Amino acid sequence: MKITFDKGFLCGGCKRRYGESQIAYKYKESCICKRCFDNFKSYSKEAYFGVSDEVEFLVSAFHYKSIYRKIFLDFKFNGQFAYGHVLGMAMADVLKERDVFSDYQYIVTVPVSKERFAERGYNQSEVLAEYISKAIDIPINNALVRIKHSAPQSTVHTSLRAKNVKGAYLSTETFNGENIIIFDDICTTGSTVTECARTLKRAGAGKICVISGAHNVQQWIDRTIHRFI
Numbered sequence: 401m402k403i404t405f406d407k408g409f410l411c412g413g414c415k416r417r418y419g420e421s422q423i424a425y426k427y428k429e430s431c432i433c434k435r436c437f438d439n440f441k442s443y444s445k446e447a448y449f450g451v452s453d454e455v456e457f458l459v460s461a462f463h464y465k466s467i468y469r470k471i472f473l474d475f476k477f478n479g480q481f482a483y484g485h486v487l488g489m490a491m492a493d494v495l496k497e498r499d500v501f502s503d504y505q506y507i508v509t510v511p512v513s514k515e516r517f518a519e520r521g522y523n524q525s526e527v528l529a530e531y532i533s534k535a536i537d538i539p540i541n542n543a544l545v546r547i548k549h550s551a552p553q554s555t556v557h558t559s560l561r562a563k564n565v566k567g568a569y570l571s572t573e574t575f576n577g578e579n580i581i582i583f584d585d586i587c588t589t590g591s592t593v594t595e596c597a598r599t600l601k602r603a604g605a606g607k608i609c610v611i612s613g614a615h616n617v618q619q620w621i622d623r624t625i626h627r628f629i
């Protein structure tokens with residue numbers, strides 16, 4: 401179907417329709433308009449050190465708040481698949497400017513359980529990671545599987561999240577010291593990525609860093625060291 405200018409593309413943030421000139425990213429009939437994108441792209445180039453012993457540093461494309469959260473929730477929980485593509489494009493553009501991934505060989509996405517996959521029909525992290533992988537030119541190697549179907553981290557109190565994911569992952573591959581980037585769509589306490597990092601290190605991985613699509617800065621502000629990169 402041809403999209404005409406007056407119909408336009410629907411923005412996942414403000415839910416208005418726009419023509420090409422007002423759009424930051426588009427996929428099929430969906431978009432992020434320039435105004436909404438400006439709202440969440442103003443993230444400074446910080447990296448977070450000290451997330452956990454297993455993780456060298458974490459970089460995040462965006463902060464998990466306001467307009468961003470609206471688009472992301474529609475993608476992750478409301479089946480608005482197209483917003484995953486526009487978010488993936490936006491993340492890729494932000495992350496490719498950071499020159500910190502050159503000694504990493506693979507991107508491993510955080511897996512979902514079979515049950516969660518069946519419920520949603522896709523792993524939202526993989527959709528986003530595809531765009532990032534192309535932008536930073538590092539291949540995806542999805543070596544992790546989730547072997548424990550536990551409650552979603554977002555529904556578990558922050559103090560119990562490490563316990564909730566303990567023993568939840570298994571590596572299907574062994575490594576010879578390759579450095580790995582773990583990608584998670586959203587990072588709050590860091591429990592999930594830390595458990596994934598432990599699992600990969602037990603399988604022989606070298607250094608591990610984390611890219612998250614977005615993170616909740618309030619969770620990190622006191623317990624990590626920020627450095628501009």
Ligand SMILES: [Zn+2]
Pocket residue numbers: 411412413414415416432433434435436437
């Ligand atoms: Zn908008």
